[in-house]
Amino acid sequence: MPSLKDLKNRIGSVKNTRKITKAMQMVAAAKLRRAQEAAEAARPYADRMASVMAGLTASAAGSASAPRLLAGTGEDRRHLLVVLTSERGLAGGFNSSIVKLARQHVAELQAQGKEVAIVTVGKKAREQLKREYASLFVHHVDLSEVKRIAYDNAREIAEGILDRFENGEFDVATLFYSRFESVISQVPTARQIIPAVVEEADEATLGASALYEYEPDETGILNELLPRSIATQVFAALLENAASEQGARMTAMDNATRNAGDMIDRLTTEYNRSRQAAITKELIEIISGAEAL
Amino acid sequence: MADTMQFDLVSPERNLMSVAAREVRLPGTEGDLTAMPGHAPAIVNLRPGLVTVIAGDGAQTEFAVTGGFVEINADSVTLLAERGHPRTEMTQEVLNEMLVSAHRRVKQAEEKRETVGEEIVTAAVKLLGDMQALGTHIGLDPNQANFPD
Numbered sequence: 075m076p077s078l079k080d081l082k083n084r085i086g087s088v089k090n091t092r093k094i095t096k097a098m099q100m101v102a103a104a105k106l107r108r109a110q111e112a113a114e115a116a117r118p119y120a121d122r123m124a125s126v127m128a129g130l131t132a133s134a135a136g137s138a139s140a141p142r143l144l145a146g147t148g149e150d151r152r153h154l155l156v157v158l159t160s161e162r163g164l165a166g167g168f169n170s171s172i173v174k175l176a177r178q179h180v181a182e183l184q185a186q187g188k189e190v191a192i193v194t195v196g197k198k199a200r201e202q203l204k205r206e207y208a209s210l211f212v213h214h215v216d217l218s219e220v221k222r223i224a225y226d227n228a229r230e231i232a233e234g235i236l237d238r239f240e241n242g243e244f245d246v247a248t249l250f251y252s253r254f255e256s257v258i259s260q261v262p263t264a265r266q267i268i269p270a271v272v273e274e275a276d277e278a279t280l281g282a283s284a285l286y287e288y289e290p291d292e293t294g295i296l297n298e299l300l301p302r303s304i305a306t307q308v309f310a311a312l313l314e315n316a317a318s319e320q321g322a323r324m325t326a327m328d329n330a331t332r333n334a335g336d337m338i339d340r341l342t343t344e345y346n347r348s349r350q351a352a353i354t355k356e357l358i359e360i361i362s363g364a365e366a367l
Numbered sequence: 368m369a370d371t372m373q374f375d376l377v378s379p380e381r382n383l384m385s386v387a388a389r390e391v392r393l394p395g396t397e398g399d400l401t402a403m404p405g406h407a408p409a410i411v412n413l414r415p416g417l418v419t420v421i422a423g424d425g426a427q428t429e430f431a432v433t434g435g436f437v438e439i440n441a442d443s444v445t446l447l448a449e450r451g452h453p454r455t456e457m458t459q460e461v462l463n464e465m466l467v468s469a470h471r472r473v474k475q476a477e478e479k480r481e482t483v484g485e486e487i488v489t490a491a492v493k494l495l496g497d498m499q500a501l502g503t504h505i506g507l508d509p510n511q512a513n514f515p516d
Contacts, residue, residue, distance in 0.1 A: 115381040122377060122447055126410060126438060225379040225449065286438075287409040289397055295436065298412055302449070309379055 081345040092334035099327035106320035113313040120310050127303050130296050143300040146269035147245045152189040154244035158251040159196035160319040161218045166326030169198040175262040176250045228309030251311040252318035260318035267304050371423040372404040373443040383451050391444050392419040402439045409439045415497040429454035462502045469495040
């Protein structure tokens with residue numbers, strides 16, 4: 075049975091914890107709004123890029139002169155996994171679920187006898203994958219100094235990936251990140267970026283793309299566009315991830331705050347009970363003492 | 368035929384401008400061009416340079432872009448630029464920064480000349496040249512940037 079003083083201290087410390095988690099929840103809510111706005115603002119560019127790409131790739135995919143970023147290296151042996159996570163924890167299952175998905179892929183690919191290399195973005199992916207797959211790490215991008223994710227961050231990551239591709243280090247690159255569905259739902263997602271996935275173009279886009287005049291020619295534009303589209307996809311993934319992180323943190327901190335509240339209630343009941351027990355005990359001692367006289 | 372068309376200038380981070388325009392002058396990689404309502408559909412690559420937008424009411428706005436591409440339709444022009452600055456915000460510092468990054472790209476390309484091929488090096492050098500021309504064109508000094516070695 076803990077003493078009254080112990081209980082009081084514990085109630086005090088849980089109350090402090092609740093204050094902290096409450097504050098973190100509110101900060102996450104504010105940051106979530108900003109992250110969502112950023113993701114929203116980036117959408118027009120990505121959409122346009124995707125629609126132009128869809129038209130171009132549909133016509134170029136079949137031809138022999140298709141760029142390597144689109145057609146691939148013709149092999150499917152070496153895989154590069156780019157795992158995007160946050161720099162900070164305390165966000166519920168956010169980082170773990172991304173890492174879990176990545177881990178599954180590594181296991182599957184290795185079971186098929188393929189070579190795997192990992193690029194980590196964000197401290198958490200590195201920490202969680204280090205134990206099993208440290209030998210597969212080829213690069214780590216640190217975003218801890220970055221307050222707001224800018225396109226330049228994405229471009230640097232994309233350029234790093236492209237350099238490796240140019241040097242022939244891998245055949246297929248896949249991004250791992252968390253897609254933001256809503257505050258309570260973030261879906262870990264794997265998305266192949268190299269070779270580019272040709273989206274199923276419907277008749278309308280195909281017809282429209284045939285109408286365009288290209289200056290320079292289609293291959294020239296495609297060569298310019300493909301690296302850019304990879305940067306755009308990395309950027310979109312980073313933004314989705316940022317929103318997901320804040321959403322996950324908000325939910326996690328909301329739960330933590332509620333749990334702390336429950337715990338305080340329980341401890342307070344226990345405290346009151348033991349206090350009452352102590353008083354009763356003292357009374358009994360006094361009364362039985364008086365009766366003995 | 369309508370006498371204006373929808374012009375959008377979009378960067379990866381946000382929408383920079385959306386206006387009904389009468390005329391848009393663009394720096395294409397193979398030469399400057401002007402898009403007006405009713406233009407044949409085209410997709411054109413851009414080099415670093417100035418984009419001039421003349422709105423429906425005749426107001427003229429200029430943007431410095433660091434390349435990108437533009438999608439032209441009969442009734443709309445969409446410019447996707449990696450970076451776009453209104454000319455009024457185009458200061459010496461911004462130019463210096465752009466030049467430094469272009470210079471770094473030239474350096475990188477030259478270091479890997481064997482693997483990436485001559486074309487990439489030429490393209491990077493051309494990009495730097497275009498940026499310097501852009502600086503001179505809007506009255507800034509392209510020689511102030513400090514290139515790290």
